Amino acid sequence: MSDLTSKTCSACEGFGAALSEAEIDALKAQLDPAWEVDLESQSLTRKFAYKAFAKAVYTANLVAYVCDKEGHHADISFGWGYCHVTFTSHELGRLSENDFICAAKVDAAA
Template sequence: MSELATRRCKPCEGGVPALDLGAAAKLKEQLDGRWKWAREGKAIEAVFAFDNYYQTSAFVNAVVWIAHTSDHHPEISFGYKNCTVSYWTHAVNGLTENDFICAARIDALLA
């Protein structure tokens, strides 16, 4: 598990700036390469592929548990053999450290 995955999310109600691209890029370097920029650099997104619906739904449930325990919630879409997870902090309309912490926790699921 990466050091990033061991950090705790901080409550974010807005009123703080989103990370600038340089700071976000440094955090993104700590994630699996599947995480790509989305929403013109205001979000990160990854696509996960599985062998069947059971594996996909188990993964989705694990991501939901991470979201619940971190109190930081992604956009999730999934089908029979794939799942797309998108993170950004809605309150700041951009990325915060919380997004990268949760993405790192998802990476740890598949390590």
């Protein structure tokens, strides 16, 4: 499997084969272990913890930049001491390779 950070997100057009659990496991293995897959909600989440507010804001801005560059956008929440990032392919209603590509790029940037 090629390095996820070398890939770019493709357009989600509402069709295509769903990732199997084996494919999800293989893609997740390429990420920081802090990422959690929720098969029920079809999402990929990472929770960053800090001892202050500024780093949480910086992380949220970094994730927003990566997402904007890829054209695949995360749900981001942050506050004092935390930044939570969740990827899902809303158009597809399930996880896609795009979610894992963006997560890998967030890992590389963070």
